[in-house]
Amino acid sequence: MRQRFLNRINFTDIALGIIGAALVGLIVIGSFKTLAEGNYTTRQWLDFVVFGIAQGSIYALIALGYTLVYGILRMINFAHSEVFMAGSFTAYFAAVSMAKSGFLESNTIIAVLILFAIAMFTSTAIGVLVERVAYRPLRRAPRLVPLITAIGASFVLQYTFKGLYGDQFKAYPEIDTLKGSYTWGDINITKVQVVVILSAAFLMLLLYLYVQFTKTGKAMRAVAEDKDVAALMGIDVDAIIVRTFALGAALAGAAGILYAITFRQVNFFMGFIPGIKAFTAAVLGGIGNIPGAMLGGIFLGLFESIGPILFLDGLNVPAPYQLKDVIAFSMLVLVLLFRPSGILGERLSRTKA
Amino acid sequence: MEQENTTSWWRKAIQSGVIGGIIAILAGLIGMIESFHARDIIAGRISMGETLLLLIVIGFAYSSSRNEQLPISTRVTSGVITGVVTSLMIVLFLMLGAAVNLRSIFVNASPALYKILTLEIANTSLAYIAIIVIGAVVSLAASLVHAATPFWKRIISSGFAIVLLLALLQDLIRISLTPFPFITSVLSWMFGRRGQEGLSILGAIVVFLIVAGAIYNDAKNGAARRARREALPEAAKRTRRWVNWGLLGLFLLIWPQIAGPVLSDVTNSVGLYILMGLGLNIVVGYAGLLDLGYVAFYALGAFTMGVLTTTGGEIFFDVRWTFWEALPFAVIVAVLAGIMLGIPVLKIRGDYLAIITLGFGEIIRIMFLSDFLKPYFGGSFGIVSIASPTIGGIVLDSPQTLYYVILAACFVALFVAHRLRDSRIGRAWKAIREDEDVAQAMGINLTATKLLAFATGAAFGGLSGAIFAAKLSTVYPHSFTLITSINVLALIIVGGMGSLPGVIVGGLLLAGLPELLREFSEYRLLIFGILLIVMMLNKPEGFVPEAVHKREFHEDENLSHAAGG
Structure with missing residues (x-):
């Protein structure tokens, strides 16, 4: 009995166990020390939490694009981060011209809706185009092949937009109506954060209803289950795939506007980091799982805004905020190692993972 | 219709x-x-x-x-x-x-x-x-x-x-x-x-x-001429081959003298890319493990060389070794990192592996850039005044002399990669590439084989990085972005995954041409992106395909050929 048990443990599991234990130990010690030192007030921690939720809801919107496509095609749409960038970057020009004419201040709601429309339209167009050019001809190819075209498409988009709009960082105009913040007790939340969280929640609700209750949504779920059987049932699989890409891209476009009003800066390379973060969020929640992507996004946002201070400050790491990306990536590695199915995901069989 | x-x-x-x-x-x-x-x-x-x-x-x-x-x-x-x-x-x-x-x-x-x-x-x-x-x-x-x-x-x-x-x-x-x-x-x-x-x-x-x-x-x-050449006796064919190789060798030896310093410098960059390409070719081409964080090993090799041959960042590792003393350590550090990356990702396949390795590459870069490790690696300022290699008192610090170090490294790597290709390990790698489960069922130890692929690939990357550090005599974290990894990947895909001549052709095309055509360099990544898509859509086996891949993509011709012979 004992011998058999020993045989089943192999080298990989031991190594993984050690790595995991070391990281968990580091996190626990770091958090304990930070809290014991008490350099941060409750108010600051709550600020981190609010920031994390706002940031996380942007990640969640982008993550939905990865998850929708993965659910249907079982492939990572590497170019999704560029779809996000395209919408935000294109809407910048509308934002600037509206700011110049004063429309952005006088009719903020309509102006922001126009920005959303432009960004979502551009992103959708780009997303559908990428699907048509880089993925559709390769539906039956080995898995490495579409992944490489996706990387290619991502670079083509980045540098096309760099060529079109220039390579400087462009500052989004500040909207005066969205300045200021609300305070309840220790909780302080800026108006921008309110807008971000509410519109992200609204869009996610909309998506959920669409996928659950419309005919297209039903067809999407059918295609995700089994493409061939869905085709036999009379579903136009290619059309559904295009719609899925369009849906994910539109959400990414909306996320682009939310990102732009939060950070007020756009650039052709802006998609890269949020893209990887959103992918992490999708994996965290269980890739292919829509509520999972939402949860994963919020969770990652919180982790990233609280994590560096909580884990590293107590260990006397200088400027821990510089390492927030390291924390997010390590998170991705840990999730893939110890729970590749994510928080809400079904258990992926080995061939899928 | x-x-x-x-x-x-x-x-x-x-x-x-x-x-x-x-x-x-x-x-x-x-x-x-x-x-x-x-x-x-x-x-x-x-x-x-x-x-x-x-x-x-x-x-x-x-x-x-x-x-x-x-x-x-x-x-x-x-x-x-x-x-x-x-x-x-x-x-x-x-x-x-x-x-x-x-x-x-x-x-x-x-x-x-x-x-x-x-x-x-x-x-x-x-x-x-x-x-x-x-x-x-x-x-x-x-x-x-x-x-x-x-x-x-x-x-x-x-x-x-x-x-x-x-x-x-x-x-x-x-x-x-x-x-x-x-x-x-x-x-x-x-x-x-x-x-x-x-x-x-x-x-x-x-x-x-x-x-x-x-x-x-x-x-x-x-057709007639080729037939005549085919008909030559075996001995004559062999002499011919040797003469061709000899001429190529001679040309490579005198090249920096012909080319002058500027072109030699371009050649050196091409050589370093070929070296990295040979390493990544083992990981991606032989073993089929898509690694997007390959630049991490390059960075580790370069920074190890930097730390060991200078006084380091603010904290003095006052070793100040020579290039040759530090070189093995640069390679060893890269190999260790390769194994350390390899262990956690052993169970992960395909797309996830790509993302994780990409994350690993970014982690390494951010760490080198951070204030946290600044005392050791100099943060964004990097490490300066790295030693150049010397041979018998001659300092090889000009592009024309450093060329020979890179040439030698390329030859060693080429030899190793060539010998590994059809060895027991090489065949195991290919088996994993084609089907992991079947390979395991055939008695291949997945753990050891995959780790060996990562380690060998990392060794070449580290070697390339170490020479890169000596070439520039400075290292900055900014030299080691994802873009380098993508360049190397594009190079082996354009040449043909798993093909050694493909790596060289890819290196000359993708690392050499943009350096020579300054107008291209601004659109380099755009063109690479287009190349990746076009290659995958039309010629997934690459320009100089490996024999096995070629057979796969032209199965019908081979069948008729086999039937005829």
Whole structure:
């Protein structure tokens, strides 16, 4: 009995166990020390939490694009981060011209809706185009092949937009109506954060209803289950795939506007980091799982805004905020190692993972 | 099917014309045409920018006259329709540009671009007519050649391709001919006058005729000559091979003396990329593990070299070893990192592996950049004054001397990769690449085999990084971005995954050409992206495919061959 048990443990599991234990130990010690030192007030921690939720809801919107496509095609749409960038970057020009004419201040709601429309339209167009050019001809190819075209498409988009709009960082105009913040007790939340969280929640609700209750949504779920059987049932699989890409891209476009009003800066390379973060969020929640992507996004946002201070400050790491990306990536590695199915995901069989 | 083809060919032709037009306009708006315009192909007559436009028209006309089921006249007409529509799109764009100020959004919609597109004709309506006429004539020629004269198609297109290549590479040719003033003076008529770029008209015509003649000759008599060569006795064939290798070796040895410092420096960068390509080729090409964080090993090699041969960052690791003492440690650190990355990702496959390795590469870069490790690695300032290698008291610090270190490293790596390919391990790697589960069922130890792939790949990356650090004598974290990983990946994919000659060809094409053509370097990643997509769609096995892959992609021919033999 004992011998058999020993045989089943192999080298990989031991190594993984050690790595995991070391990281968990580091996190626990770091958090304990930070809290014991008490350099941060409750108010600051709550600020981190609010920031994390706002940031996380942007990640969640982008993550939905990865998850929708993965659910249907079982492939990572590497170019999704560029779809996000395209919408935000294109809407910048509308934002600037509206700011110049004063429309952005006088009719903020309509102006922001126009920005959303432009960004979502551009992103959708780009997303559908990428699907048509880089993925559709390769539906039956080995898995490495579409992944490489996706990387290619991502670079083509980045540098096309760099060529079109220039390579400087462009500052989004500040909207005066969205300045200021609300305070309840220790909780302080800026108006921008309110807008971000509410519109992200609204869009996610909309998506959920669409996928659950419309005919297209039903067809999407059918295609995700089994493409061939869905085709036999009379579903136009290619059309559904295009719609899925369009849906994910539109959400990414909306996320682009939310990102732009939060950070007020756009650039052709802006998609890269949020893209990887959103992918992490999708994996965290269980890739292919829509509520999972939402949860994963919020969770990652919180982790990233609280994590560096909580884990590293107590260990006397200088400027821990510089390492927030390291924390997010390590998170991705840990999730893939110890729970590749994510928080809400079904258990992926080995061939899928 | 037949019915559909005959009724809708013109619709397809218009469609591809519209796409061609959009691509041509996009090439203008992203600034490609304007910046390529700075380089002449035919001195003073045709620039690279205009050639790019012509190539777009030709390419789309060519592809729209592709359908071999249609009669020749229809194919040619459809090519011409495509060409005219493409030119019409450009004219429409010019009209739009004249009416609206596009520059407030598109930074590259400059007066210079309009000037190039209107062929520098001041009268606009005349210019529009000229554009359409040129589009029609060029597409007529292209589709005629394509549809009507299959025999001449290859001859003419290779003639033009060689002229283009020669014109692009003329800097390289001129520089490498400077030690031979005799040849330079003989060939002076070929190139434009001093200070001009590009070929002279006479030069272009002569080159075209020579190439076309050679290919014509090959098409007529090539088969007979190859048969004669096949019939030579084995011993003669072997001598021939040795002579060829000997000449190549001699050429490689004297190359820096011919090339001079600037070209040697370019060659050195190519060599370092080839070295990395050989390493990544083991991981991606042999073992099929897509690694997007390969730059991490390069960075580790470079920083290890930096720390060990200098006084480090603020904290003194006062070792100050020589290059040769530090080199093994740089490789060892990279190998250890390869194993450390390998262990956690052993169970992860495909897409996830790509993302995780990408994350790993970023983690390493951010760590080197952070204030946290600044005392050791200098943060964003990096490490300066890294030692150059010395041999017997001679300091190899110039590009021309460092070349030999890189050449030697490339040869070692090439030898190792070549010997590993068909060894027991190499076959195990390929088995894993094809099917992990079957490989495991055949008794291959997945853990050890995968780790060995990561470790070997990392060793080459570390070696390359260490030499890179010595070459620049400084290392900054900013030199080690994802873009390097993508460059290396593109290189092995273009060459052919798993193929060693492919790595060298890919390195020369993707690392060498952009260095030589400064206009390209700005659009390097755009072009790489397009290359990755186009290669995957049309030629997934690469330009110099590995034998196994080639067999897979041409299974039918082999079957008939096997049946015949």
